[in-house]
Amino acid sequence: MILVKNGYVIDPENNLEGKYDILIEKGVITKIEPNIQPFAGCEVIDATEKIVCPSFVDLHVHFRDPGQTYKEDIESGSKAAVAGGYTTVVCMPNTQPALDDVPLIRYVIERGEEVGLCRVLPAGAITKGRKGRELTEMALLKDAGAVYFTDDGAPVMDSFIMRKAMEYAGSIGSFVADHCEDLNLSQNGVAHEGEIAAALGLPPLPPEAEDTMVARDCVLSIQTGMPVHICHISSRLAVEIVAWAKAMGAKVTAEVTPHHLYLTDEEFLDFSCVAKVSPPLRTHEDIEATRWALASGIIDFVATDHAPHAHHEKMQDLQVCPPGMLGLQFALPIVLELVKKDYMDLTRLVEVMSTNPAKKIGLRPPQIKVGETAEFTIFDPFETWEVNEDTILSKSKNTPLLGRKLTGKVKYTFYNGKIVYKD
DSSP states (O other), X not given: OEEEEEEEEEEGGGTEEEEEEEEEETTEEEEEESOOOOOTTOEEEEOTTOEEEEOEEEEEEOOOTXXXXXXXXXXXXXXXXXXXXXXXXXXXXXXXXXXXXXXXHHHHHHHHHHHOSSEEEEOBOSBGGGOSSSBOOHHHHHHHTXXXXXXXXXXXXXXXXXHHHHHHHHHTTOOEEEOOOOHHHHTTOOEETTHHHHXXXXXXEOTHXXXXXXXXXXXXXXXXXXXXXEOSOOOHHHHHHHHHHXXXXXXXXXXXXXXXXXXXXXXXXXXXXXXXXXXXXXXXXXXXXXXXXXXXXXXXXXXXXXXXXXXXXXXXOTTTSOOOOOOTTTHHHHHHHHHHTTSSOHHHXXXXXXXXXXXXXXXXXXXXXTTSBOOEEEEEEEEEEEOOTTTOOSSOOXXXXXXXXXXXXEEEEEETTEEEEXX
């Protein structure tokens, strides 16, 4: 038995907020009361001045398994996830080979179950080999366990293919998510087109490469009546387009990454390769737009786009090094910063990191409720910690946050009735 004492509990699904104790017996929550007395044989966790909330759900991670497990694998990725308070993650299909057939979808699920630290779910590819030409057998992939469809890492450039994908996925009760980038406009750009790229002589990547594809997908959603999800939205105009589309009745949702809420293109001032992501880090104005959009509901939830790369890959020239950075262990302190700066409250934090993403894939959100299997996280909103290679549990260490201090630390993560992470 485990007794969590004196925590401040927040669960939007059950309208629960306040100081409570939580008793867990045989993995199940049996009591939630203001003052439960400890008794013999009971492990007590002191959660004084800590937040207890449903564990987090990330619909966008790259665990590189199969094919590139030197960067990350399902075990190391799961360890990073639970250290960040996550107990459900959705793996992107840009593996080698791509997740475009049934055995590969099943492999990801079964390997996640073997590791047992968190719920590992796959997204299926929209097109075979993620080549953008021929649709996958979405119904078969969905039956095997694919929770949605995306060619993430590559946009679906062909509008006809994208429309058919939206119609097909929508007809089977699923949806497509798009990496919105017009390759004809991005032209192998490295940094956001603006003052920083110009000053440093870096190949520019104009924001309209994102904006035009977001607009296309929103129009297709309006015309077909089918859902579409916008991955890693990052520009001011793209946010406005999504707001317009929602007002028009489009079934469009959007996610934002922690790095697009926190880091700007100024990270390139030392020509840092770890600052290269897709879409690129943008300006302070873009960050402000995404923060308010997340707080107001224009952006539906946070997704980390956790993208590990090996050191030797990130140390190549900026034009050839792969885009992407880690995110699972840093999402909480970054979103918590928005709470401290009064963009949102703690209830909204739980919604955008747990409740909303769970509902998006038809998953019952983790809940702190009598009769529920324990699946929650305990975090200290005041603890400051340094990001270094020892604190990062991913196989890879590619983040511009190395050496910096963040405030907000996960102390415990419960999954399937057990403690799967203890700081």
